[in-house]
Amino acid sequence: MSEKPDPMTVPFGTVFCDWMATAPTANGVYGYAGSVEPYGDFTLSPAAHALHYGSAIFEGLKAHWQVDGSLAIFRLDDHVARMCQSASLLRLPIPDANVLRQMIIDTVEANVEEVPPPPGSLYIRPTLIGTEPNIGAAATPSSEALLYVVNCPVGDYFKGGVRPLTLLIEEEIPRTTPQFGMVKSGANYAMALSPTLDAMAENAAVDQILFATGGDITETGAANFFLADDNRVVTRQLDSSFLHGVTRSSVLALANDLGYEVEERPIELDELQQWAENGEAFLSGTAAVLSPVGTVLRGDAQITFGDGEPGSNTLRLRESLVAIQNGSGDDPHGWRTAVQT
Ligand SMILES: Cc1ncc(COP(=O)(O)O)c(C=O)c1O
Numbered sequence: 001m002s003e004k005p006d007p008m009t010v011p012f013g014t015v016f017c018d019w020m021a022t023a024p025t026a027n028g029v030y031g032y033a034g035s036v037e038p039y040g041d042f043t044l045s046p047a048a049h050a051l052h053y054g055s056a057i058f059e060g061l062k063a064h065w066q067v068d069g070s071l072a073i074f075r076l077d078d079h080v081a082r083m084c085q086s087a088s089l090l091r092l093p094i095p096d097a098n099v100l101r102q103m104i105i106d107t108v109e110a111n112v113e114e115v116p117p118p119p120g121s122l123y124i125r126p127t128l129i130g131t132e133p134n135i136g137a138a139a140t141p142s143s144e145a146l147l148y149v150v151n152c153p154v155g156d157y158f159k160g161g162v163r164p165l166t167l168l169i170e171e172e173i174p175r176t177t178p179q180f181g182m183v184k185s186g187a188n189y190a191m192a193l194s195p196t197l198d199a200m201a202e203n204a205a206v207d208q209i210l211f212a213t214g215g216d217i218t219e220t221g222a223a224n225f226f227l228a229d230d231n232r233v234v235t236r237q238l239d240s241s242f243l244h245g246v247t248r249s250s251v252l253a254l255a256n257d258l259g260y261e262v263e264e265r266p267i268e269l270d271e272l273q274q275w276a277e278n279g280e281a282f283l284s285g286t287a288a289v290l291s292p293v294g295t296v297l298r299g300d301a302q303i304t305f306g307d308g309e310p311g312s313n314t315l316r317l318r319e320s321l322v323a324i325q326n327g328s329g330d331d332p333h334g335w336r337t338a339v340q341t
Contacts, residue, residue, distance in 0.1 A: 007116050008155035012287060013123065017151040019110035021103040024131070024146045028093045032103055032147075036110040039150060045133035049142035054187040055130030057086040060286045061246070062154075063108045063122040063339065065115060066327030072336040073108060073124070074286075074325050076101060078246045082184065083126055089183045091141035092130055100126060100147065107149045108339050116153045118326055119161070123154040123287070157222070157287035158207060162318070164294025164308055165207040165283065167220060168199050169269065171298075174213040174241075175221065181242040192221050203297065208283065210296065211242075217267040218242040223285035225293075226251065227267065227275045228260070228313040237264040247284040247321070253333055254320045260313075272296055276303045280311030282318075290318040 007015050020039045023032035050056040061079040066072055080097050087094045104124055108115075115122040126149045130142025158165060173195040175181065176188040196209045208220035218236050219225055224245040227234040233255035238244055256262050275281065281293035292310035296303045305311065323329030327336065 004114075004153075007153035008120055012154050012157045013125075013152050015153055017107070017111035017114045017122070017153065019107055020148060020150045021107050022146065022148040023095070023099065023103060025093050025144045028143055030093065030095050030099055030145075030147055032099050034102075036106050042146075044129075044131065044146075047133035047135050049130030049132045049134065049137055052135055053130070053138055053142075054185070055090055055092055055142045055145075056186045057083065057090055057092065057128050057184055058186065059083045059086075059124075059126040059184060061104075061124045062286055062325070063115060063124060064325045064327070065117060065121075066336075068327060069341075070327070070338055071108070071112060071115060071341050072327060072338050073104065075246050075250065075335045076104060076337040078249070079126075080104070082244070082246065083128065086183045086185060087128055090130075090185060092128055093143070093145045095128065095147050103147070103149045105337070105339055107151050109341075111151045112339075112341050114151070114153050116155065120153060120155050123152045125150050125152065154287075157285075157289075158291055162292065162310065164292045164305075164310055166205050166295045166297065167208050167210040167293055168203060168206040169212050169296060169298045170195055170199055170209050171212050171215060171269070175211040175219070178241045180240070181218070182238075182240045182244055184243060189221070196221055206297065212269055215269045217269060219245075220283060223283035223288040223291070224248040225267070226282050226284060227271075227279055228255075228282065228311065228317070229275070229279035230313060231261055232263060233260045233313075233317070234263040234265065234267060236267055245284055247286055247288075247290070250321060250324075250335065251284050251290065251317060254317060254324075257332070258316070258320065269298065272298070272303050276305045279305065280314045281305050282311075282314045290314065290321050
């Protein structure tokens with residue numbers, strides 16, 4: 001293994017493991033050689049569809065060291081299914097789920113020496129790009145594609161560990177188009193960049209922008225949004241306008257297991273003040289894990305949840321999620337996939 005910076009001290013996603021897996025299509029069918037190859041650059045036609053017409057999707061999932069010394073990937077099959085769905089929505093050749101699954105497992109097993117100890121983990125980034133060299137194909141899908149999987153050893157996504165985050169509400173500019181939010185596509189992140197940077201330029205203390213177009217709270221740039229109190233866990237009902245987070249669905253299942261009433265429904269901006277007095281807010285995501293929200297900024301108004309510190313329900317839900325991820329708790333839903341070490 002080559003000498004690399006400590007993943008716990010450098011920004012999330014900037015260190016890459018030694019091994020990757022690739023599967024280019026031939027006549028629209030993915031061909032995976034069945035083994036990993038050294039991480040490195042590849043060649044791409046300057047006319048590749050992804051470079052011109054944005055046919056690029058990705059996934060983000062993690063492998064965690066378990067308390068018994070084994071290694072497991074969290075909700076592998078759900079991430080594979082979401083990637084196949086994103087491919088379908090972008091009209092890219094759809095990967096065979098078993099091939100993609102095996103590519104992910106092969107990279108994790110090859111990079112096992114680079115998986116950091118908790119609270120670190122191995123972030124897995126499957127990526128799919130349209131490679132057809134055809135700049136006339138603005139209104140037609142890419143017939144050829146490249147599927148690949150790279151891994152990053154990572155620490156905390158939000159600097160400073162588990163701490164209350166500050167969110168800034170964006171009511172006017174949507175993160176992406178309503179029909180496209182559920183696709184994990186690079187184009188969505190490109191669209192969110194300007195509103196995010198503009199809003200953050202006004203307040204350096206802001207961790208994430210909470211998109212609430214027309215008052216309808218959906219998600220931040222990298223995570224789903226929740227409210228909780230001693231009895232209830234609330235999040236926006238699914239539709240095509242935002243990402244159907246795998247962590248979101250995990251939190252809902254765990255909340256149900258723990259006896260909370262689970263509400264999937266619209267969350268109005270005007271509700272936040274009332275929740276702030278008696279309840280809690282948090283974000284969920286593969287990178288964000290389950291992160292407490294301390295303060296939400298809406299224009300000049302500052303809404304502070306409780307005393308601004310992580311709430312007890314938030315921490316309880318986080319602990320039950322982390323216990324499944326790191327193997328210290330049972331896995332009643334079958335979310336862990338063990339890999340060879
Ligand atoms: C925009 C957005 N929303 C929500 C999430 C959370 O999704 P997941 O829990 O599947 O990681 C992410 C990604 O991590 C995201 O990028």
